[in-house]
Amino acid sequence: MITTPFPSWPDTAPDLIAVAAGRAAAETVIVGGRVVNVHTREILDGWQVAIVRGRFAYVGPDASHCIGPGTQVIDAGGRYLIPGLCDGHMHIESGQLTPAEFAAAVIPHGTTTMFVDPHEIANVLGLRGVRLMHDEALMQPVSIYVQMPSCAPSAPGLETTGFEITSEDVTEAMTWPGIIGLGEMMNFPGVIHADPKMLAEIAATQAAGKTVGGHYAAPDLGPAFHAYVAGGPADDHEGTREEDAVARMRQGMRAMLRLGSAWYDVKTQITAVTERGLDSRNMILCTDDCHSGTLVHDGHMNRVLRHAIECGADPLVALQMATINTASHFGLERELGSIAPGRRADLILTSDLRRLPVEQVFARGVQVAENGRLLVDCPHLDWPEDVRQTVHLGKVLGAEDFTIAAPEGANEVEARVIGVVENQAPTQALTRTMPxxxxxxxxxxxxxxxxxxxxxxxxxxxxxxxxxxSGFGYQGRMALASTVAHDSHHMIVVGTCREQMALAANRLGELGGGVTLWRDGAELAHVALPIAGLMSDSPAAEVAAAAEALGQAMQDCGCALNNAFMQHSLLALVVIPELRISDLGLVDVTSFERVDLFV
Incomplete structure (x- = not known):
């Protein structure tokens, strides 16, 4: 069931005008603060804010004319009023949480708007899975806009997904109330070569007047990059270098700089603004993928904002990158992203613009969090039972299923090896001589x-x-298995022992999905993710505790990588170079061709 939609501006305009003019009383007035104006990049000391029906009615030096007998007056105590934070690109499933539990986790951190691409569940359940995510998103007390996934499979011919997304699916989704645009166009070779299916999806999105998300995961900024931009994507979060951000902004794209649990791409790109002095309007901050542990212990968009400031960004410029820049990109500048009349009354009270303690959070005019404590309910969808039964192995796996047979008569082989790169999405294509x-x-x-x-x-x-x-550093007889396996979300098993690999894989069949770590015949830790094998509807703190135990078990098995599970889960992502694995074999993502294990 979807709750009543948030009232539109036309529905509330008479009340907003009446309050601003002093003919009616506001529901809430905030006084004694310093309003941060992201339109002009200034701090307006002593300005006051009046709210009615979930929107800002008056923002100015004196709101006394908006106060009536029933008005709640809040004294900000000299603190800053900043807009609620917007995440410009993210995947809820990466938090291993449902939309409701993800919202519950990030609201206390000041995130009041999210632009989410549920392409993980699309790979498992198709359009139906997207609709389930969309419907629960609309039920939340904050704004969660859904981008219709564009690429399932992400690389046709190189992987097999549970379902495929078609251009007809995209056209249908564009009519749903919570769809804001097209999710990241990961099949960048398809766009570059004018694939009719990709262009049809982009055309359907543009015909609906909505935004096309980008994903150009290649360092080549020559003709291929220019062809991709000409194909219609309006933003890109795959940059890792200053020249990537510059190139995207020069071509009229928004450069999205991500700080997720394992992606640290802000520091190397924000210098385009902090050192080169380029216009910051086309730069947006986002998370892309955040693990539940990061959300519980470190934060969400407030973490990204603090990091950008630590990297040298002026606090007000960084704040624009996490508010008004994002809203403008999605055509929502009149709806959210600033403290200004008519906008959704999303704001944070904080005592420090650099450290950014999130002391009070308001969404749609209602206080939703205070000092890290959630004050509202985040309603759950009744997820169908079959959505909890998506792990189909077909048989009980044995050690023999994990045997790598060498060419007949060989004493040693030259083998391709996937090389994990810490804190980055790309891998290395290594070769090693194996006995x-x-x-x-x-x-x-x-x-x-x-x-x-x-x-x-x-x-x-x-x-x-x-x-x-290579790269995990595992020792002993162990195996880690996961049904979180971007983007096709089959099952990835990494181990040093075939018997443990079989035990781990079969255990996930019993759990209905998740992550499990085995050593010497015993399970050391697991995270149950029964919804599509990707998410749990348990509270974030519980999922984070299980994930933390898993992380410790990985360390006990010799792995010292930062957020190693995130690296594990991306080993099947066949749209990011250099070498990946899919259900069809090894994939060279520099040439988008399947290659043999042995050279």
Missing amino acids: VTNGEVVSDTARDIAQIALVERHRGTGGVVNALV
Whole structure:
């Protein structure tokens, strides 16, 4: 069930005008503060704010004419009033939480607007999964706008998903009330080569007057990049260098700078503004992927904002990147992103513009959090039972399913190895000489080479693709399995022992999805994610505690990477270079071709 939609400006305009003119009383007036105006980039000391029906009616030096007998007057005590924070690009499923629990986790951090791309669940459940996410998003006390996923599969011909998204699906979704645009166009080779399906999706979005999200995950800024921009994407969050941000902004795109749990791409790009002095209007801050532990312990967009300031950004400029710039990009400048008449009354009271303690949070005129404590309910959807039963292995897996057979008669082989890069989405395409024992290639912990397997889990084919990975540092007889496997979300198993890999994979079949770590025949930790094998509807603190135990178990097995699980979950992401694994084999993402394990 969807709650009553938030009243539109036309519905509330008579009341807003009456309050601003002094003919009617406001519901709430905030006095004694300093309003941060992101339109003019100034601090207006002593300005007051009047709110009615969830919107700002008056913002000015004296709101006394808006106060009546029933008006709640709040004294800000000299604190700053800043707009509620907007996340310009993110995936709720990466928090391993449902929209309701994600909202409950981030509201106390001051996030009042999110632009979400549920392409993870789209890969598992198709358009139906997107609709479920959309419907729960509309039920929340903050604004969650959904981008219709564009690419399932993300790389046609290189992976098999549970469902495919079609241009007809995109056209239908554009009629839904909470859809704000098209999700990141990950199939950038398809756009560059004018693939009719990709162009049809972009055309349907533009015909609806909505925004097309971008994803150009390549360092080449030559003709291929220019062809991609000409194809219609309006923003991009895949930049990692200053020249990436500059190139995107020069072409009329918004450069989205992300700080997620494992992506640290703000520091290297924000210098385009802080050092080169370029116009900051086309720069937006976002998270992309945030783990539940990050949300509970470190924050959300307030964390990104603080980081941008620490990287040298003027606090008011950084604040624009997390509010008005984002709202303007999605055509919502008159609706949110600033403390100005007519906008949704989303604001934060904070005593320090650099440290950004989030002391009080208001969304749609209602106080929703105070000093880290959530004050409102975040309603849950009644998720269908079959959505909790999406792990189909087809059989009980054994150690033999994880055998890497060497070419007949070989004593050693030259093998391709996926190289994990800490804190970055790209991997390295490595080659290593591997010894052959009894006709098999096995992991080599002395050289930090483990086995990786992609287990098909959507159709129960029993298919397993085996390869090698380096960078986790695992030791002993262990295995980590996960049904969070961007973007196709089959099952990724990384281990040093075939028997443990089989145990871990079968355990996820029992759990209905999630993450599990095994060592020497025993489960050390697990995170149950029964909804589509991606999310839990338990509170964020509970999921974060389970994830923290998993992280500790990974460290106990020798892994010292920052947010190592995020790296694990991206090993099947066949649209980010250089080397990935899919249900169809190893994929060279620099050439978008399948390659053999052995060179």
